[in-house]
Amino acid sequence: MSLVREHDLHKKRRSRNAAVALLLVSLIGIVLGLTLVKVTSGGFEAVVTSQEGR
Amino acid sequence: MWAVGVAARASDLWEFQMSDASLNPQTISGDAEFGDYFALLKPRVMTLVVFTAFVGLLAAPMSLHPFVAFCAVLFIAIGGGASGALNMWWDADIDAVMRRTANRPVPAGRVDAQEALALGLALSGFSVIFLGLATNWSAAALLAFTIFFYVVIYTMWLKRWTPQNIVIGGAAGAFPPMIGWMAATGGFALEPVLMFALIFMWTPPHFWALALFMRSDYDDAGVPMLTVTHGRRSTRKHILFYTIILAALALAMAFTSAGGYVYGATALVLNAIFVKGAIDIARRDEEQCEADNFVVEKKFFRFSLLYLFAHFTAILIDSTLLRLEVFI
Structure with a gap:
């Protein structure tokens, strides 16, 4: 038996923390996905070319 | 104001940390899910x-x-x-x-x-x-x-x-x-400007129809609504005015690259029904509305939801057909 009784506040915070963790993982996925798409489809080539032209 | 807010929040957090929630059975207000x-x-x-x-x-x-x-x-x-x-x-x-x-x-x-x-x-x-x-x-x-x-x-x-x-x-x-x-x-083009205009001109008749049959509490909050400031008779005329302009803009979209056969047919039918509904609303008086519990206004409001959804769905279908080269 747990020494500390779980309060409603703990339950709320656990679900909130889980949702924030999920959001952060999604953000990492989005940034990674966008980077992969941009690199593989030549999305960064225009930037590199314009910088080389300076 | 921002600094005060942050300080107040920090103070709340400090108080919470000092009192173990497991020992305090009361739920702390403001702790959102x-x-x-x-x-x-x-x-x-x-x-x-x-x-x-x-x-x-x-x-x-x-x-x-x-x-x-x-x-x-x-x-x-x-x-x-x-x-x-x-x-x-x-x-x-x-x-x-x-x-x-x-x-x-x-x-x-x-x-x-x-x-x-x-x-x-x-x-x-x-x-x-x-x-x-x-x-x-x-x-x-x-x-x-x-x-x-x-x-x-x-x-x-x-x-x-x-x-x-x-x-x-x-x-x-x-x-x-x-x-x-x-x-x-x-970049910009005529098509997105017309899509903008479609939603822009659709919003007033949609909300004013709602305002006619919903006893709004905007007045208590001090927010000026047309039904209160200009009266319900004027609101009905406004609905008709905006609906006619909306119909013209919606039909104009059919002649751009965003509109095709599906959009043209959809716009023709839906705008005819919508304009008819707006004319019916403009002709009615409050006694008639009270007698039938705003049946025309409610119908117009419900139809307005379908109206916008159907127009954009038709654009979506036409653009998909165009990409699949169905009509070429």
Whole structure:
């Protein structure tokens, strides 16, 4: 038996923390996905070319 | 004000940390669930933003990588949600007065107003920067302007000042298809302007029809509504006026690259029904309405939801058929 009784506040915070963790993982996925798409489809080539032209 | 809010929040946190929640059986008010923060983003409004931005993006002559397109719509939706959170931060006082909005997270006390402000500002910056990085900076600038327009021009300035507030607020909701188009092409064209005009001109008849049969509590909150400031007779004429212009704009779209056979047929039928409904509303008086419990106004309002959804769906179908080269 747990020494500390779980309060409603703990339950709320656990679900909130889980949702924030999920959001952060999604953000990492989005940034990674966008980077992969941009690199593989030549999305960064225009930037590199314009910088080389300076 | 910001510094005071942060200090107050820090003080709350300090008090909480000093008293173990497991020893204190009382629930601490203001400790919101994740759903409360999500509610700040006005998810129902976000669905319209997502749908119209998606149509604008897909109807554009240039195509994006599917993942970039998904991210673009997501960032536009987050931008729309951010403006919703900023709207709830500013309007907490009138939301508390009105029955429809009294249970929103800020007036209900579940989320601190300063938290809504922080969330709104953070998501605004995030959505604009990421849309710029994912697509182009023209689309990002237009998203930033949309947030500014909704929060500063509409919410802070004109909403409590003019009975044309619905018209102006409609403009903010009309930008997403334009942002979607710009995300795909990087520029403007007649088609996204007409999509903007479609939502812009649709909003007033839609909301004024609702205002006619809903005994609104905007008056208690001090928000000027056309039904109160100019009377119900004038509101009926306004509905007809805007509906006629809307029909002309909706039919004009059929002759652009965004409109095809499906859109043309849809627009012809739906606008005929919509204009007929607006004429019926304009001809009615209050005695008739009370007698039949606003049956025509309610029907017009329900139809207006279908009207907008069907127009954008028709654009989506035509653009898909065009991509599949069905009509060529």
